[in-house]
Amino acid sequence: MINNNYVEALKKSGYKITPQRLAVIDFISANPGHFTADQVFREIKKREPTVTLATVYNIFRAMKSSGIIQSFEVNGSMIYESNNIPHANFICTSCGSIRDYPADGQEFLNLAKTDGSVVQSVDIVIKGLCPKCASEKSVRTHSIRSIKREKS
Numbered sequence: 001m002i003n004n005n006y007v008e009a010l011k012k013s014g015y016k017i018t019p020q021r022l023a024v025i026d027f028i029s030a031n032p033g034h035f036t037a038d039q040v041f042r043e044i045k046k047r048e049p050t051v052t053l054a055t056v057y058n059i060f061r062a063m064k065s066s067g068i069i070q071s072f073e074v075n076g077s078m079i080y081e082s083n084n085i086p087h088a089n090f091i092c093t094s095c096g097s098i099r100d101y102p103a104d105g106q107e108f109l110n111l112a113k114t115d116g117s118v119v120q121s122v123d124i125v126i127k128g129l130c131p132k133c134a135s136e137k138s139v140r141t142h143s144i145r146s147i148k149r150e151k152s
């Protein structure tokens with residue numbers, strides 16, 4: 001099911017709806033969440049070989065300027081996401097998964113405004129271990145400890 005807001009956003013930005021662009025919209029409609037242009041490009045290329053990475057970037061740029069997707073940068077790569085409500089992104093440094101936590105960033109906005117600065121965007125990125133990796137790490141540390149204990 002194609003998200004019509006995405007189609008409308010592209011039309012508003014003056015884009016014609018081509019099969020390649022439709023394939024991009026179709027993919028992110030079906031796979032909402034966090035994604036990079038490169039990831040989406042590789043997936044779409046499988047069924048729409050004429051799509052280019054530039055097409056994906058252009059569509060993301062148009063959708064971002066329409067405010068229906070947002071993006072933030074982590075370790076030099078731009079991550080786009082379909083959740084356009086302000087929130088904090090928790091990135092697992094072990095498996096790379098990204099989780100959303102409610103946070104509007106209002107206190108950061110207010111902080112920056114106190115000296116007359118003009119805020120353009122607030123990205124809240126938290127890095128750590130997701131529950132799954134955190135429990136795996138503790139299991140691993142635990143088993144290493146017990147092996148050591150057995151040896152001594």
Ligand SMILES: [Zn+2]
Pocket residue numbers: 092093094095096097129130131132133134
């Ligand atoms: Zn993880």
Ligand SMILES: [Zn+2]
Pocket residue numbers: 034081083087088089098099100
């Ligand atoms: Zn997010």
